[in-house]
Amino acid sequence: MGAGVTATDAAAAPRCLLAPDGTVADGHVPALDDAGLLDAWRAMRLSRTVDARCFSLQRQGRLGTYSSVNGEEAAVVGSAWALDPARDWVVPQYRELPAMLRQGYTLVRALQYFMGFPAGNHMGEGVNLLPYQISLAAQIPHAVGLAWGLRHQGSDGVVCCYFGDGASSEGDAHEALNLAGVRRAPVVFVLKNNGWAISTPVRRQTAASSFADRAAGYGMPGELVDGNDLLAMHDATTRAVARARAGDGPTLIEARTYRMGPHNTSDDPTRYVDAAELEERRAADPLVRLRRHLDARGLTDDAAEAALEAEHKALVDAAVAEAEATPPLGPAAMFDHVFARPPQRLDDQRAVAEAADPPEMP
Amino acid sequence: MGAGVTATDAAAAPRCLLAPDGTVADGHVPALDDAGLLDAWRAMRLSRTVDARCFSLQRQGRLGTYSSVNGEEAAVVGSAWALDPARDWVVPQYRELPAMLRQGYTLVRALQYFMGFPAGNHMGEGVNLLPYQISLAAQIPHAVGLAWGLRHQGSDGVVCCYFGDGASSEGDAHEALNLAGVRRAPVVFVLKNNGWAISTPVRRQTAASSFADRAAGYGMPGELVDGNDLLAMHDATTRAVARARAGDGPTLIEARTYRMGPHNTSDDPTRYVDAAELEERRAADPLVRLRRHLDARGLTDDAAEAALEAEHKALVDAAVAEAEATPPLGPAAMFDHVFARPPQRLDDQRAVAEAADPPEMP
Amino acid sequence: MAVMTMVEAIRAGLGAALEGDERVLLLGQDIGVNGGVFRATEGLQERFGAERVVDMPLAEAVIVGSAVGLACSGLVPIPELQFLGFGSQAFHQIEGQVARMRFRSQGAYPMPMVLRAPFGGNVRTPELHSDAHEAKYVNAPGLKVVMPATAHDAKGMLTEAIRDPDPVLFCEPLRGYRLISDEVPEGDYTVPLGRARTVREGSDLVIVAYSAAVVVATRAAERAGEEGYSVGVLDLRSLVPLDVDALREAVAGCGRALVLHEAPLSAGFGAELVATIQEEAFWSLEAPVLRVTAYDAPYPPGGIEERYVPSVERVLAGVRTALEA
Amino acid sequence: MAVMTMVEAIRAGLGAALEGDERVLLLGQDIGVNGGVFRATEGLQERFGAERVVDMPLAEAVIVGSAVGLACSGLVPIPELQFLGFGSQAFHQIEGQVARMRFRSQGAYPMPMVLRAPFGGNVRTPELHSDAHEAKYVNAPGLKVVMPATAHDAKGMLTEAIRDPDPVLFCEPLRGYRLISDEVPEGDYTVPLGRARTVREGSDLVIVAYSAAVVVATRAAERAGEEGYSVGVLDLRSLVPLDVDALREAVAGCGRALVLHEAPLSAGFGAELVATIQEEAFWSLEAPVLRVTAYDAPYPPGGIEERYVPSVERVLAGVRTALEA
């Protein structure tokens, strides 16, 4: 198994099932049926629409800092669609919105989050999902503990933990992967190698030829997968989930993909991204690849995609309107939920703050 | 090279050149000549004597907490003897006294350190050695920065950094190994796997079959070596030092050895170490193995070892006498060297402390 | 009631919690087979098994960070930091994650965890084992900080902390583990967080302290008594919540105060106490509130630590200064 | 003299240091090609090369920890923490290693390093980017903590900090990077550490502040002036060393003081200021020293941060309270 993954395997090309021309590798029977494929396609397409809208909202001063999924849709959707939201959990970094939505998080909450409303960080009642993690890699220990805790309580739930190539350099990533191995925690680690940590290219992030090589050092299987290939991501994650559910422990998947846009709304990648490289990578757009496959199978066409895009624009318009209708925040927003049993001193501070500035009425 | 080290290699036995019966592997010509072998033997033998004395001193209340090298002499001496103390550096954890002494640290300072005198933590003028590190793994980033800095200034010095199987689980170990790979820093990482982190056995420390498997994930060679084999340790370290000096970057060596005694003077291993396992491991005592080899080569015998031991006892007696003659500490010891330019506030505190309690005169 | 040492009381509290609530789980370095390097968890793994008293790899950030995940799964984790000084390795998880998860998730993920950590000087430990870092955690909103001074409070506040739905940093005085012993009820009881304890009344001055420093404060107060001064001692018991009323009343009663702790002076918790006292009892203060603390230097090697950790003599000298002011 | 923004002044200081001392080396996340996420190091890698302005992997502990090794090798490293909030990931290296190495090695390994770190609120950053952690570092003996409030001081104190043989945590106000601008000498000059700056004199009350809060303090003092109060402002410039004399004199002059910072109240550096003031100027105090700070809650999401960071209005209200006391 992956414990046998070596520098040699890693040097080899990432595992690919859906070729750039949209054809499926010989003999591979995709686990996703037509309906599943279209569902995934819609999620990827919606993500693109949300990215575009959030960028323009930020430019208009209607939204805070936003990081788009742009280019990583297959890596996120391919992995998330291998989960059962009813029992499996997602522990995100901050660039995996489609996976969060599939778990049951709503677009309105997402917009509230990026608009700076605390409510946006509540994932929703009964939604198996942890909040966005801004402190890079800090979520990876959480994912391991969560998986351990689920198993401890007799659940067969699996945790899918996302983190970036940059986050992989943090001590937390190492401590968590090592603990997952020791405890055989049911976690699927999806390391999204999108080539960049803000302006830092992967070659300055590590000298390893593949992050999948890290797995052997933790006694777990590691697999290098083409992150722009929906089918390969879904297949690798499905196998990893099955293994975790069966009690055979964690897996590390390196999803090799590419950040097709700026790091976030305040970043200017022209300072550090080679234009030619960007063009070349844009040609490998995961949506284009999937679209070719769907076309070949007669599942969609230009007209259908245009209709879908229109439908998504309307959906996002409605969500934006609802999010922007969130009542303005009063001082209470600073104090609610800090403690279940607040110290007297904090209640006193709250009283002063509210007296000085009575909370607006909805 | 080691970048090809895989779980499969690791599952294989550690590299061994000096068999338990004292015979050298066919075709291997040890880099250490007779003089070098005897020098290493003396250092290993002295370490045993120091361990025994420090334990009894601690029991008599004349020394603080002490961690002995007992059982790890070949791992420490084999690696340290591959260094050139004039240009190479040692960055220790706290269980590598023979390596520190070879760099130029003195037994008197070591005893002062364990007796709680600040002077014991000054490694000596011009000695290429960092102090003991109590914060586990914190020294590994230091070693990488030191190696990077030496190279930056045109030196061809190499840094040998020691850490334990327990320390390897800390985030600092990961961040440092990864940076060393990225910067091709001239470091030889000697991970002493002595089977235990206090009461925690290696199987609870990691699920990896060998720590050498970690190397591939950092793009560096990794090698699993019999840590009770002086020749194999010296050979592996010599190759790693040559590579680092030539600018080819770091190496990770797992020295598989065994902690033959308690973790330290306040530990009671009978609570957690299986007596049979301990007996079996004691049989693999690195001193016994080397002694067999030296006997076969006619370089030593019982009489000579007895004489050596007597010589060492006298040497340690003298050092203990000198260390115990260290003048008692006055308040100045709390303030000296905290800052080069102390804040007024600290000088005021010092004045108060000294007035309340004039420093004793030497 | 039986007389117990502090470490016995803590062990009893942990055992009772494991017994009474199956959601409770202990994790840390050497806490299982070895029973903890100070024996605080001795015998608990035999009683409750290796799945509820879990030996962890040597990595503080993931000991704390995995406890966050365990709490998200519905359990009540009690991670142990082998020494508070090594909480620094997990500082980002403690101040950035444990303390904020409840607020971040708007109540969806409470953190009913108790982080146990021994600390404190004059026990000849190696470097970094004795550091008193409490102020750094008080300045990390979302966390409660408990520092008992007696075996009775240790068990009672530990039990309360485990039942408290908020995360608690529970600091245990190394020196007190065996030196401090007093009467501890056998059965279940709790001591509320945020209620200071009057150790002794005094009409001239009150010494405000917590954890092992309370012992030093009490000895100094007795010695001052022999010199004819009436000196009281207030044991804060917890720094968050802070018993502001008790502080106000204690100072109002005598007009003079001295605050004492093992941590360095600058930005130590003593500063917060002085600030709070002068905010709450300014008009009853007859002299500046004095601070007796460690110096603004790193915790020194064993050969000099007795001079670094505030001694009865230094406190006594402070008392004299405060009373002569 | 040219008027520069604070970020320009810092960039100028870094450039001059790299120019003037070949031992100086910069390391951090995105500081090279990208010129730093706030452009503080813009153009420096082109000028001095990728071996002196070094882009690092995303790992704060080894950014700081390797700087310790670089210093041991004889260099003068200037690591950048992209945000002070992420200093928590390196907290064990900063408080346990950087701050103690000189003392630990008895002078053999000085740490002439400057740790640069932006911080501060009201710039709508994501969570954990705005936190004011200064008090936690002041309580870590061995470290100097510098927090300039003007472009002039930023360049002058940065230059001084780089030449100072002791390790310095140099905190830069995010909000001030572009909003704060003033006259900065082109050439070489230094501003000593530990000398506070009187921003304005006042006979009724003095506001003690540092970093971006000095701007808020000054506006509040002006507004108070319009209400007929004479309010002074003291800019501390550095917390370690602390200018105790300036504090004493400022308070002695007017008998009333208000301390201001962006960090939470409890165990924030304001507590140290109040404690120091009442120790040094107790008899000249006519009213309790007031603290205006953030609340004892985590730094909140952007939608409410303006209410969390002390505003001119809150300071003004505090001034009135202090003056009516």
Ligand SMILES: Cc1ncc(C[n+]2csc(CCOP(=O)(O)OP(=O)(O)O)c2C)c(N)n1
């Ligand atoms: C601990 C920490 N350090 C630094 C930052 C600042 N920062 C935000 S995103 C980022 C790059 C992250 O790269 P990666 O993990 O590859 O994720 P990506 O943005 O590429 O999806 C950095 C350095 C942070 N948020 N947390």
Ligand SMILES: Cc1ncc(C[n+]2csc(CCOP(=O)(O)OP(=O)(O)O)c2C)c(N)n1
């Ligand atoms: C960061 C940190 N955590 C915990 C400790 C307490 N401690 C001291 S030694 C030790 C075990 C170290 O094991 P290993 O690294 O294998 O070294 P060994 O003692 O076996 O040589 C522990 C947990 C410490 N010193 N530092």
Ligand SMILES: [Mg+2]
């Ligand atoms: Mg990335």
Ligand SMILES: [Mg+2]
């Ligand atoms: Mg070990």
